[in-house]
Amino acid sequence: MILSPTLIFFLFLCPLLFVASQEPSPSWSQWNITASRTNRISLAQAAIQEAISQLNHSTAQYADPADNYRLAGHIFSQLAEFDSATNQTQFAQDLQQYFNLSQNTLESLGITNFTGPTSYGHAATIAYTTYNNPVFLQYAVQAWWAARNYTLYPDNIDAGTFPAKNFPLSASCAGSTQHGWRNSRDPADPSINVFATGGFLVLSALLAEATADTDYLQAATQSADFIHAHLFNIENLVLDTISGRANDSCAINAVLSSYNSGLMIEGLAVLYSITQNVTILDLIGEIATTAISTAAWQGANGIITNNAANTGDIYLPRGLAAAYTRNAATPGLKAYIEAYLGVQYNAVTTTARIGTTNIYGPSWTAPSPSATFNPSFQANAIQALISTINLVNSSSPSSTPSPAPVKSRSRIGVIIGAVIAALALIGVCVSLVLCIRCRRRRRTDDSSHLTSDASASTFEPFSLQTISAASAGNPPLPASPQQKRTRNPLLSTTATPSSSITTGPVSQSDTSRRSQLGTEELLGLLYQRMDNVELEAGDRPPPYPT
Template sequence: MALLALFIVLLPSLIFAQDLGVPLTWRDFNNSRLLAERISIAEDTINTILPQLDASDASFNGIGYWQAGNVFSAMANFDHLAGTTEYEDVVIDGLTTAFSLFTDFDQFGFNDDAMWWATAAYYAFRAYGNEDALSMATATWTHVSEYVVSVADAASGTQPNKDFPIAGTCFGESMAGGVFWQPTADGTAINSITTGLYVTLSAFLAETTGNDTYTNASILSAQWIQNLQINPDGIVLDTVDGEACTRSPSTELFTYNSGKYLEGLAVLADVTGDDSWTTLMTDIAAAAIKSTVWEGSDGIITEGASPTANNDAVGFKRYSSEASTKSPYNDVQYNALLELADNGTSYSSSWEGPPQAFTTWGQLAALDVMVTAINTNSP
C-alpha cells in the first residue's frame, strides 16, 4: 500500500468511518511537524540515496531495476507536492537513459518492471509538464497493452501474443482485463501488480487526455481484479495462471497489490464519476490498512524487514501506505522511521528498529512514507 500515497484522494472520514476508528494500540498516529520540516525530512531522505545513482544506466547500487524506477518516482512526487523542480534534471535524465537503453523500459522481460518505470515517467510529466516523459509513459502503455486479455480474447480462448490456449474464464469469472506478467509467448502468469499498474496508468492517461480508450482499458482491468483477485478479507491476491486457472498460494499477500490497485481506483473514480469505484476503494483501504498480515498490533509495517540483504519484499514494503494520504496510517510509519529506525538521515528496512548503517534498500523502503508525509496533516 505505500507507494504514491500522496496522489490518492482517500479521505480519512471514508476510511476510518468504515473501519471504526484508529486502534488505540497503534503507536504514535499523530504528526505535529510543520510543512517546512516535513519537506526537509523528505528531501534529506532522497539526498541520502542519491550518491548510489549510476547515471550511465539509471541504476542505484544495492537495489534492482524495478526498484530503481521507484526512486525516480519518489523524486518526481517530492517536487510535485513540494512545488519545486529540485530533482527535475536527475529524474528526466534517468528516465531518458533507461528508456534509451531498454525498449519501452523493459530490461528483463517483465511487464510490471516496464510499468513501474512508465508510472515514474507519468509522475515526471505531472511534476514538470515534460512531454517527453508523457511520451515514454504512453509508449510503454501501448507496448504492455499487447499483453492484456481482451473481451474477444477471453471469448476465443486465444491471445495474439501467446502460444497456448488461454482460459477465457477462471473461478466463474471472465479473464478479460488481466495483464500477463511476461511479454513472452509462453509466459502464463497474470498478476495483480502488473494489472494494477495498468489500471493506474490507464486512468492517469485518461485523466490527462480525455481519451476513452484509456478509460475503458482501466475499467476492464479494474474489473478483473475486482472479480477474481480480492479475498474474503478484502485483500488483493497475487497471481492467476492464464492457462491452467490455478492461483498462487493464498498466503502470498503483499502490500503493493492492494496499494497500487487503490491508487488506480482513486483516479478511475475521478475520471468516470462512478461512485462504485469509490466504494470499492474504501472497502479495500479499510481492510488493507489494518491487516495483521503485514503489520503488528502497534500498526507498524513488518513486511520486508531485511536489514542484511535486499529482496523483493523490501521493495514491496514501499507500498505499505498507499491508502494513507491525510490519514493516521502514514503517521504511524513516519514516526516509527524517525524514532525507531533512523540513523541520521538513513533508515533501516525494519521500521520497528533498531537503527543500522545505511543500506540502499532500507532507504528505498522509507522514501514514499517520507514524501507522502508532505501531504499528510495540516501545515
C-alpha cells in the same frame, strides 16, 4: 412499508460498526506527527538526495540494472511526487536526463520502451502532470504500449490464445472473463498477478487523468474489474495471482501482500477522480479500511512489515496518499488514513533511519545495524516520508507525542456503544411501527362502525322499492332536531349508493298502493326521504310549477 426488526438492525448497526472500525487502535505505535511540514519536507528531500547520490551517473541506474532496473523507476517517480507535493520543479531537469540515460542503458540490455515493471511509466506520467513537459508523456505512452503487449483483451479470450504465451487460455473464471497483464514475459508462465495487472491499472488511470483519452480509461476499468472479479477475498483484501491456463481451473494463489491492495487503492483513487463514481468510492473505503486494520502484514502496532520480509512497503502508503489527496475517501476514512500514515512516518524516522544518516534500513520495526545503502529499502522509506507531507491534521511541533489520544476509546467500547445505540433505535422504530399500526386499525374500525350504523339507520338511497316499503307502514326512524337542519357530510361521503340500490319486479300490491296515493303525498314522502327529515304537522314541500 413496514421495516422488519432484522432490516432495521442492519440499516442502523452496520454503518455504526463501519465508522467504529475507522478509528485508530490504542495499540498502534505513535501515530500523531510532531514534525512541522517544513521539517517533513526537509527530511524527505534529504532521503531523496541520498538516493540520487547512489545512482550511477552514466547509466542512471543502480548496480546490476538487468535485475533491479525497476528500482531506479521508483526513485524517479518519487522525485516527481515530491515536486508535486511541494509545488516545485526542483527535479524537472534531472528527471529528463535520468530518463534519457536509463532508456539508452536498458536498450543496450535488450529492454526496449521500459518493458517490464510499470515504475517508469508511473514516473513519466507523474512527471508530465507535474511539469507539463511533453517529453515525459512520450516516455509514459511508450511504457503503456510495452505493458499493453502483455495484456489480455477480449479478442484474446475469444480466440483462446495469446501471442506471448504457448498454452491455451481459460475463457472465464466464475463466469467472468479474464483481462489482465501477465506476470512475466516467460511464454510458459500462466500466472496473472496483481503486481503486474495493478501496475497497468495505475498507469492506465494516470494517463486517462492526464490526457482524457478514453482508451486509457477503458484499459484501467478493465484491469480494475478483472482484479475485483477474480482476486478479492471475503475481507475485501486483494489476493496475489490467478492462473490463466485453460486446464488449471483458475487456480488462485491466496497470498496476502500489502502492495497488492495498495496498487488497487491507487488505481481506484485515480479512476474516482476522473469519474466521481460513488461505487468506486465505496470500494476504496472497503479495501482501505481492511488494509489499514488487517493483521496480514502488520502487527498490533500498525507498522507495515510486508509479511515475513519485514521490509515496509512502497505501494500501500502511495495508494492511501492518492486516495487522501484526490478526496477519494470519506472524512472518516481520511482521518483514519492520516493516523495510519503517521504510524508509518514515525516508524521510518525513529527506527528505519540508520543513526543520523539519510540512509534507511529494511525493517520499520527494528533498527538496522548496518548503514549500507539499498535502493529498495530507501524507496520504501522515501514513500512513507512523501506520503505525509500534505497531511492537514498532523500535530503541531509543540505537541507532545503519545501512542494514542487520552480520550480515545477502544474498539470494543466503540462497538458496544454502537450495539446499544442500534438496539435503542430498533426499540424506537418498533414502537413507532406498532403505534402506527394500532392507530390505523382503530381508525379503520371506527370508520367501518360509523358507516355500518349510518347505512343501516339514517341514510338510504332513493329507490322505488324503499319508497314502497316506507309507505306501507315502515317509515324511517325519527330524526333529531339537528338532523332536521343539516345532513351529515361524513355519512354522505362514506355511504355508497350503488351498493344499497335494490332491483327487482314490483309486486301488484305495491302498484295498487302507489296508485292510491295522491301527488302531494308522494312529493311529501320524496322530500322526507331525500332530506332525511321527518315532516311535522303543517309542513308542506316547496311548491313546484305545474
